[in-house]
Amino acid sequence: MAVVVVGAGIAGLACARELVDGGVPARVLERDARVGGRLASERIGGRWVDTGAAYLTADDPSFLGRLQTWRIDGLARPWTDTLRGQAGPPATRWAAPGGLNSLAADLARGLEVTLGVDVTSLPAADAVVLAMPGPQARAIADLPLTREQSWSPVVTAILTYGERSWSDFAGTFVNDHPILATVCDDGDRRGDRAPVLVAHSTSSFAVGRSDPGPLMAKAVSEILDVGDPVSVETRYWPYASPRPGHGGFARDGDVYLCGDAFGRPRVQTAWLSGRLAARAILQRTVR
The missing domain is CATH 3.90.660.10 (Polyamine Oxidase; Chain A, domain 2)
Known part of the structure; x- marks a missing residue:
């Protein structure tokens, strides 16, 4: 079985990583020149600046474990548990000394990722994962699952x-x-x-x-x-x-849609969504 993941944001990379670790080959196609999507960092004034997501939070044990691994590797660190004007109890926000994009680059290490590819139709594969917002996915395949999101x-x-x-x-x-x-x-x-x-x-x-x-x-x-x-x-x-959604991911035949619209809109949601889509594909291989 071969899978193509379109989109090298955190959801697509988490999906591809889970597939490869499960023994299923996966190629990642990304139209931009870098992986990461909104986990974006740029060199401005000689230093890294986060220009997309502001920070990471975790209340899921598996994603917290991922953060702790990045912490051990020196890629992430707890930043603050309090922002001015926040409602609710304190929550640890995580940052990355080398920019949040460095975490996406770490996830991509060892994966087959092709950058600069503008995908306009569904690639030929046993399964295709569209790891992107629904409106962008609709330009590739106008399926019902791509029309249900609001951004x-x-x-x-x-x-x-x-x-x-x-x-x-x-x-x-x-x-x-x-x-x-x-x-x-x-x-x-x-x-x-x-x-x-x-x-x-x-x-x-x-x-x-x-x-x-x-x-x-x-x-x-x-x-x-x-x-x-x-x-x-x-x-x-x-x-x-995105308007918060549910379900973890969506599926239409051999096409899967994942990302941070499937839950509270944050990085953890995208990571979990990509992994859930991958696990659904892996389950098909053992039937």
């Missing part, structure tokens, strides 16, 4: 300052704000105290914005009482925030 966009703003002029904080939820959803101190998150803040917009603000950076920088300055940044860079994520 919202987010803009990430990377704000670099001349110096650290704010009081120490890890991050904050900016509740009920028209522009900002969260602001993270990337120097604290990375552990190097660089004067860099990373802000994530609300979904409503992200819709149709042609130049969101200045407005986001102004909003950050107002809530944190800081001056103007030296530079502002933005990244637009059209499918950043």
Whole structure:
């Protein structure tokens, strides 16, 4: 049996890793030049900055075990259990010294991953896993399982300052704000105290914005009482925030759909979804 996984985000990589570990060959096809999807990090100003997901959390034992392995390997570390404005009890947020993308790169190690491939139709295989948001999967195969998800966009703003002029904080939820959803101190998150803040917009603000950076920088300055940044860079994520779903993954014949829309929208959900899809395929091989 041969499987093709389309999408090298955390769900696709977790799926392929589970398949290969279970003895089923799996190829991963990814249209971007790097693995990771929204587990994205970039070199900006000579250092890694997380430009996609802000952090990882875990309440599933298997994903917590994965995080602990990354911790032992020096790839991840507990960052903070409290963000300003958070509701509910403390929860440990994990960060990565080399950027969250380094965790995706670790998952991809040893897998057959082909980058720069724009898949426009279902590949020939015994099973195909579409590890991506439903709207993107629909462009490959217009199946019922691809039409049931609802996604919202987010803009990430990377704000670099001349110096650290704010009081120490890890991050904050900016509740009920028209522009900002969260602001993270990337120097604290990375552990190097660089004067860099990373802000994530609300979904409503992200819709149709042609130049969101200045407005986001102004909003950050107002809530944190800081001056103007030296530079502002933005990244637009059209499918950043799914409406929480259920079921772990979806299947239509030999086509599977997985990702972080199958539960609470976070990295753990995507990882678990990919593994569940892989296990469903593995069960077919032992019948």
